[in-house]
Amino acid sequence: MNDLLAQGVQLMVLGMGVVLAFLLILVAVMTGLSALVQRFAPESTGGQPAAASAPAGAGPAPQVSPQLSRQQKAAIQDAIRQHRAQR
Numbered sequence: 001m002n003d004l005l006a007q008g009v010q011l012m013v014l015g016m017g018v019v020l021a022f023l024l025i026l027v028a029v030m031t032g033l034s035a036l037v038q039r040f041a042p043e044s045t046g047g048q049p050a051a052a053s054a055p056a057g058a059g060p061a062p063q064v065s066p067q068l069s070r071q072q073k074a075a076i077q078d079a080i081r082q083h084r085a086q087r
Helices: 002-038 072-085
Strands: none
Touching: none
């Protein structure tokens, strides 16, 4: 029984070692790929962060552009009314 328990512990340690090695290799590969992407395709330096990076609902609601036509404003208002009516 003692021999069987020792084999179980050895197998557990071996399995955990394989998983740890895989995770370390994965971290190294991801770090290397990140460095490559940053070197050959850097982010644009527009000064403002991308709109997609902000979580939904985190900031103020976007304002309607003053360049919208009356038809576009009416369509937006109708869509909002229909959405609220469905609730």
